[in-house]
Amino acid sequence: MSHFQFTSQAQTAFQSRFAEQFTVAQAVREQHGRDESREAPVLPDAVLFAHSEQDVIDALRLADEYRVPVVPWSAGSSLEGQLIPVHGGISLDVSGLNRVLDVQPGSFQATVQAGVTYPELNRQLRREGLFFPVDPGAEASLGGMASTNASGTAAVRYGTTRDNVLALRAVLPGGEVVNLGSRARKTAAGYDLRGLFIGAEGTLGVITELTVRLYPLPGHVAALRASFRSIEEGAACAALLMGAALQPERLELIDAGEIAAVNEYLGRDYTVAPTLWMEFAAATEEALAGTLALAGELCGESGGTGLEAAYTEAERAALWEARHKAYYAITAQHPGHAFLTTDICVPLQQLPGMVAYTTALCREADVDASLVGHVGDGNFHMTFHAAPDDAGRWQTIHGIYDRMVTRALECGGTCTGEHGVGLHKRGHLARQHGDSLQLMRRVKAAFDPHGIMNPGKIF
Amino acid sequence: MSHFQFTSQAQTAFQSRFAEQFTVAQAVREQHGRDESREAPVLPDAVLFAHSEQDVIDALRLADEYRVPVVPWSAGSSLEGQLIPVHGGISLDVSGLNRVLDVQPGSFQATVQAGVTYPELNRQLRREGLFFPVDPGAEASLGGMASTNASGTAAVRYGTTRDNVLALRAVLPGGEVVNLGSRARKTAAGYDLRGLFIGAEGTLGVITELTVRLYPLPGHVAALRASFRSIEEGAACAALLMGAALQPERLELIDAGEIAAVNEYLGRDYTVAPTLWMEFAAATEEALAGTLALAGELCGESGGTGLEAAYTEAERAALWEARHKAYYAITAQHPGHAFLTTDICVPLQQLPGMVAYTTALCREADVDASLVGHVGDGNFHMTFHAAPDDAGRWQTIHGIYDRMVTRALECGGTCTGEHGVGLHKRGHLARQHGDSLQLMRRVKAAFDPHGIMNPGKIF
Helix, strand or coil, X not given: CCCCCCCHHXXXXXXXXXXXXXXXXXXXXXXXXXXXXXCCXXXXXXXXXXXXXXXXXXXXXXXXHHCCCEEEECCCCCCCCCCCCCCCCEEXXXXXXXXXXXXXXXXXXXXXXXCCEHHHHHHHHHHHCEECCCCCCCCCEHHHHHHHCCCCCCHHHHCCHHHHEEEEEEECCCCCEEEEECCCCCCCCCCCHHHHHCCCCCCCCEEEEEEEECEECCCEEEEEEEECCCHHHHHHHHHHHHHCCCCCCEEEEECHHHXXXXXXXXXXXXXXCCEEEEEEEECCHHHHHHHHHHHHHHHHHXXXXXXXXXXXXXXXXXXXXXXXXXXXXXXXXXXXXXXEECECECCHHHHHHHHHHHHHHHHHCCCCEEEEEEHHHCEEEEEEEECCCCHHHHHHHHHHHHHHHHHHHHCCCECECCCCCCCCCHHHHHHHCCCCHHHHHHHHHHHCCCCCECCCCCC | CCXXXXXXXXXXXXXXXXXXXXXXXXXXXXXXXXXXXXXXXXXXXXXXXXXXXXHHXXXXXXXXXXXXXXXXXXXXXXXXXCCCCCCCCXXXXXXXXXXEEEEEHHHCEEEEECCCEHHHHHHHHHHHCEEXXXXXXXXXXXXXXXXXXXXXXXXXXXXXXXXXXXXXXXXXXXXXXXXXXXXXXXXXXXXXXXXXXXXCCCCCCEEEEEEEECEECCCEEEEEEEECCCHHHHXXXXXXXXXXXXXXXXXEEECHHHHHHHHHHHCCCCCCCCEEEEEEEECCHHHHHHHHHHHHHHHHHXXXXXXXXXXXXXXXXXXXXXXHCHHHHHHHHCCCCEEEXXXXXXXXXXXXXXXXXXXXHHHHCCCCEEEEEEHHHCEEEEEEEECCCCHHHHHHHHHHHHHHHHHHHHCCCECECCCCCCCCCHHHHHHHCCCCHHHHHHHHHHHCCCCCECCCCCC
């Protein structure tokens, strides 16, 4: 049970400040009681829609005064239960902070409010010939992406959200506003509290603005597909491609089951086999041709067949749409089932072994699971599924998951490459960072002495 | 006055544990009482030479118990007084932790002890066709580079030390060992304490090991030089080159005075004029030729003349040696003078204006100063000099410096791009991050409750 209480005094204080921006309506609370994880929903006591930074300031001032838990909420697309208000309190919806405040093309940066989604930012940037490269899928907001250090298919080339946020503004419990980082490309001015906020899953404060890095849209781009006899073979080819320093823009591994699911879900006709989806860019057509030729050669040497290139923007968009919707395609195949997705990430050299180990575990236990992965980063996702009440099957699945985490940690990897800890991975985090967990708790207390920010997450 | 005391009990405890590794010899203390800044030396009470991580653990256990300040020391090349033991105590020399522990070429990473220098690491990596790209100059150690988030000429392409340290091991006050970050390329597992340690200037604990990112040595490389009529014109050209997304490996601006100094110091014959030194790399000779042609064109359009390319490794090494020794060349020209180097970094678009503003301030005050800069990052250094006792001149210099910082902060930049805060920039840091300084202090207390780690620095 939570030690927090949402008292009538607290409710009155919020209502008198926020009027109709503050609601206890059941339907709104239900909408804010879940995310895209399979964690059980929990309703917040109330939902507060912030329209301005001042709203966030006043909300955190009142929340700290009345000891009310606050869960920052925006696109609702987190995957590990980060948004579920397990201790009740207020779901603070900042999706209304949705303005692109400033674009400085010559400095390759834009300043946006936290509720701006990355697809919306990219729509607004197109006329400048620039883009923001981190693409976790869904219609994720930049504040949320920063809070989970999200990445996605382009991280292999451009890094994660942490690598692409120069500066941020955040409101701390009590209502204090801090400006962290610098709009300069690099800074050595004191502790990197910017980096600390990124990946903190809303447990330190609420991000209201971010200055992000932009990149020129690459000149000449092509996507490439190759099929493999086994998923292990595809993973080994990915490691080989990375070793050749071809600098792919994207490098994704998808198993045969996912391909079949995507074909059905989106009406495509991709060859049903373990597949690498790649994307390469270059400044000139000739340079691109050279890169594609070398990539094709390496695929062939690794057992890849059916090599196909896609040059038009429409073809490429279709391919990456398929990749981004792979999860939904799998879930559509198993109506009524619950789903669990892992997020192991290991040093590149360890990837083929990790994939082989995982598929062997599933085969031995006769567990149906599908694999997709940002394999250029050593990161892949297994999606498990079973009827929600099939306790035996879930026990088997969790056993496999635990052994995957153990193996990933043994070879220097992490239990989460990009989804974060949330509710679900607290046990895994304790195994991975047991030696510094107490330190993380002390850091949390330095920001949030009353523990009102997204309690129950990470730790 | 310091509230710390190095008692005879403390000394006895250290001596009985460390025997001849622990010394109070004057000459050794003098060697550890300064760095490359112009701050006045202060002698530590003692110097302790660590040969192993266990030595560091025991040192921090005793130091915490006896409340003895500890200043981690390795290459001695910090620039802002970071190494000066202003509160006395022990200078903990970890330069003996100098082993490369593990190189994993297939994962593009190496694990090293903190005292390994980056040139030494690169010597050992050569046979693998890999390199570690961060090059701050001097014979900096990787532990020290992490502690100041050092960067240098290649940061424009490969980022700073923070971007290139995947994981680290550190010893906390009291002797606890923590493993921070992950050897995977990306992680979302809890707070980024790795990133927090990087740039913390030894105020949180002592780094003993680092896992760093490696890159393939680029295939085809050329350096390019161009002269300009004014330093402002060179800065504008740098911004133009960056805007064209040519992805230079290096992009350095050097003023005429520095060129003259380098010519004299190293016996070179570079054209004495404001100059851009650039380096470009590509996978093929043709791609490189294309890049060089475009770069040359842009230089010409910006008023650049005397374009010269250098293709051999010897020529390029000579060029970057000249750049790395520019500071020593200037100091050699003014025997008996003291020197002060700024480290402003601004968003790229603001760079030409910032350079023009700075040179105008110097001209108006009739102050002789020289400019070199990592201008692709928006980062440049002015080196001021005067007789140490010329109070009037130093007042003028500090006035200019303050106005530079004010202007840099106004346009979203930072008072330090790569040198850190140390003793010298504490006032500047307070202006830049006044709103989060208290938060930084609370974070410090979470790691170091007795305040023994490098007291007097940053804050």
